[in-house]
Amino acid sequence: QKEVEQDPGPLSVPEGAIVSLNCTYSNSAFQYFMWYRQYSRKGPELLMYTYSSGNKEDGRFTAQVDKSSKYISLFIRDSQPSDSATYLCAMSLLGGGADGLTFGKGTHLIIQP
Amino acid sequence: SQTIHQWPATLVQPVGSPLSLECTVEGTSNPNLYWYRQAAGRGLQLLFYSVGIGQISSEVPQNLSASRPQDRQFILSSKKLLLSDSGFYLCAWATDSNQPQHFGDGTRLSIL
Numbered sequence: 001q002k003e004v005e006q007d008p009g010p011l012s013v014p015e016g017a018i019v020s021l022n023c024t025y026s027n028s029a030f031q032y033f034m035w036y037r038q039y040s041r042k043g044p045e046l047l048m049y050t051y052s053s054g055n056k057e058d059g060r061f062t063a064q065v066d067k068s069s070k071y072i073s074l075f076i077r078d079s080q081p082s083d084s085a086t087y088l089c090a091m092s093l094l095g096g097g098a099d100g101l102t103f104g105k106g107t108h109l110i111i112q113p
Numbered sequence: 114s115q116t117i118h119q120w121p122a123t124l125v126q127p128v129g130s131p132l133s134l135e136c137t138v139e140g141t142s143n144p145n146l147y148w149y150r151q152a153a154g155r156g157l158q159l160l161f162y163s164v165g166i167g168q169i170s171s172e173v174p175q176n177l178s179a180s181r182p183q184d185r186q187f188i189l190s191s192k193k194l195l196l197s198d199s200g201f202y203l204c205a206w207a208t209d210s211n212q213p214q215h216f217g218d219g220t221r222l223s224i225l
Contacts, residue, residue, distance in 0.1 A: 004156070032213075034213055036216075041218075041219075041221070042218050042219070043119075043203050043205075043216035043217050043218045043219045044157075044203070044216045045216070046213050046214075046215060046216075049213045088156075088157070090157075100147060100149075100159030100162055100172060101157070101159070101214060103156040103157040104156060105154070105155060105156040106156070
């Protein structure tokens with residue numbers, strides 16, 4: 001069983017729609033959860049950073065963590081064409097991961113104008 | 114504010130040639146530094162991390178090595194490149210082990 005599972009997509013939605021991106025994981029010891037956005041030929045950009053279970057909102061983005069189900073989500077409201085990118089979930093035992101981050105393979109998101 | 118620089122942005126090298134990729138961070142002191150590789154269809158794989166000058170931890174046995182000669186400089190090297198070393202190499206930094214990592218824009222390495 002892979003440590004972090006993420007649907008690779010592509011996920012194509014019309015502009016203005018609510019987008020839901022998800023990851024499941026197997027290691028119950030993970031404490032910190034992150035979402036990164038990666039444009040083509042660029043490095044990942046940190047979007048959301050959460051600790052343990054619960055919700056966190058930042059503008060159009062909401063991150064949810066359900067540790068009991070080992071399931072994390074990223075919601076994007078009022079999606080824009082500029083949101084088209086690959087979204088990577090990541091998690092670690094420690095916040096920044098002296099042990100490094102464990103990543104999903106990423107979901108390719110396309111927002112249609 | 115902190116910034117991270119990686120160079121070169123792209124590199125084409127023949128099999129068996131040496132490699133040196135450089136990463137520098139500005140605007141912070143004694144950061145944690147990381148090298149990842151992102152291969153097509155695969156997630157990011159941690160290669161090396163460093164919590165201080167001269168301190169390198171290797172996560173995966175590789176044809177690669179890393180060094181940290183200065184506080185904010187991280188170098189990825191190889192003496193002889195293999196075809197399997199092709200990929201997108203990303204450097205990242207964090208203030209400490211309890212803070213999130215921030216990535217540079219990577220080096221796309223192609224081995225011919």
